[in-house]
Amino acid sequence: MSPHRFIATKQHRRFVEFADAVRRQRTIGICYGQAGTGKTLSARHYAHWPVAETLLEDWGPRDDSDFQVYAALAHKRTVFYTPEVATTPKRIREDLAHLSDRVAICIEQHLINSGEVARPTSRLNKYLDMIIIDESERLNPTALEMMRDRFDRTNIALILIGMPGMERKFSRFPQLYSRVGFAHEYRPLAEEELVFVLERRWRALGQDLNTEDFTDAQAIAAIARITRGNFRLVDRLFTQMQRIMKINELTTITDDVVEAARSTLVIGIT
Incomplete structure (x- = not known):
């Protein structure tokens, strides 16, 4: 990631509008664009991942400063995930479940602290609105079907990010593609x-x-x-x-x- 401060360009604002629409409509969105145009940076910024990533990875004793992370995650209620190369569907399912639970716990803690929720619940999924998967070309057909099934079962919105051409690849999976509500091309800087x-x-x-x-x-x-x-x-x-x-x-x-x-x-x- 660049050491420079994040710059909200027009392309980023267009991505935010796209992501908000996908999250609001509880649908599936596809975002594609050439490498290096800023897709990943925009998605991470949207999900407040630069703020939350360290806490989510180094899960341990809580600190007062963590309340800022809880509030950030509660703003968009979004999980950002990048599968490893050649990752199996089982590993993806486990990684997403693990990460989603941690994000949901943080959101729930924010809601409890703000008085919006009285006590913890076992239904953590209800706190999540959307999952963003970067480098989605790494998902094999079984993993794609798993994500489609997860979407159907949870009604949690899904954004798949990748290179140009991914939309044509996904069109070969009619059950997934028929659920795509929005497609967004992330373009180079004008x-x-x-x-x-x-x-x-x-x-x-x-x-x-x-x-x-x-x-x-x-x-x-x-x-x-x-x-x-x-x-x-x-x-x-x-x-x-x-x-x-x-x-x-x-x-x-x-x-x-x-x-x-x-x-x-x-x-x-x-």
Whole structure:
């Protein structure tokens, strides 16, 4: 994950609208897009996973600071899960049950603390609204059928995230595909979004971006050409740019700095 602070781009806002619709309608949603466009970052941010992940993984004695995590998880009531490569359906079922129970316990604790619920219940599933599965191409046909069956039994909304083409793959499973209510394409950053992101990257390096300045305009054009609006490539490029500027004691971002940073990266087809 990028060390930079999360940036709410237009693509992220569109994802939030999509995810809210899936959660509200209690349906299945498919989100697809090229690698590095920000799908995973948006999904994790939506589920408040950066805030909650450590607590959910290191399950142990409670602390007063955990109340903030409970409140965050209660906001969207969403589980975020990434299956491992070649994971069996049994392992996926166990992982989801384990993770869902922990998230539901946190939500229930928030509701008890706020007075919305009087006492704990054994029906923890009722606190969950949605499950988001990243890298969903890793799900084999049996796992997909298991997720469809889980959706039918629990009425918990489901979002499957993956690369372009996954929607065609899932269309070969009519029982699953017939339940898909929304499909969303997560696109690379448009020109105005890229400038919005770059303004914050410039600021992180202690500079101000001026689109009217010829040097800055050249640098922006070089970055746009190299990254094609790919969020992950922007991060990787700026990491190298920062290193090059430090080594060479430079204080200005130029297209030469951008090109030098580009030469250190292995950039595939996006």
